[in-house]
Amino acid sequence: MSAPKADNGVRLDDRDIKILSILQREGRIPKAALAERVNLSATPCWERLRRLEDAGIIESYQAVVSIKAFGPVTIVFMQVEIDSHRQEDFATFQDAIEATPEIVECWGVGGGIDYICKLIVRTLDDYQALVEGLLAQDIGIKRYYSYVVTQPIKNVPLPVELLARES
Template sequence: MALRLDERDLKILAVLQANGRITKTELAEKVNLSPTPCWERLRRLEESGIIEGYGARISLKILGSFSVIFMEAEINSHRASDFEKFENALQDIPEIAECWAVGGGIDYIVKFICKDVDTYQRLVDRLLHSDIGLRRYYSYVVTKPVKARAVPALELYEPNK
């Protein structure tokens, strides 16, 4: 059964998305709750898996020069075992930041973050020569980020469902 969230829970999520390092006391003040009920709500959100973890947003631009490349991938066959083989092969490639199985003319969208385009191409060449069933791919190099944001919990959640 899905956890029911109310406005206070959503406010807690929004505040944490804006500042994951906020103290529990400051969080309670921001959501207009006393500390103990706020902490109980926070614990419930963590234990339910709604809050998956806490992390830092890292500026790749400051760390150095990186290339973000999106790949549209199509696999040879559409049996469950073929999808599983492809998905498992991607798990151990650290340059793959995210991957989505999609419907439509392609099977996957894969987000790579690589040192440079040459590194990306070497990875793709390895994938093509491995036995994971990659039939065809299209690459899109990101030229500049336009918008990035966290999950819009307040906008997406419908409390009546």
């Protein structure tokens, strides 16, 4: 496999990709163990790691917290269409979303709707109160559709090996 180039111009080889893949699943792996798994000595592995961090390919290290640890919660996906499509209307909506901690993910999308948001709340009553609050803020919501998660099926890290392939 030839080394694909990341958007920032950094070339990634098979070892870089393996490092990224391992770190996504085992962020607390000791550096010596990481070096051994990618068949490098500690110093070259550490240098690669620093290069990936400096290039912004590794943005941060974080723990994956079990949602089950907090007791019953409700996950809702919400599709949102906004009233107007002027830049200031998008900015108003996005500012409100940024200020709402229950909205943990939000994507602007093309097609018949404008945004898809992922919300985590305790109960459906909490969700309803949240939506009513957003509507009362007059942030431009024209229409919204709610989808309550009944069963999580798949939630995995980025498929680094697939994304790094040359086209």
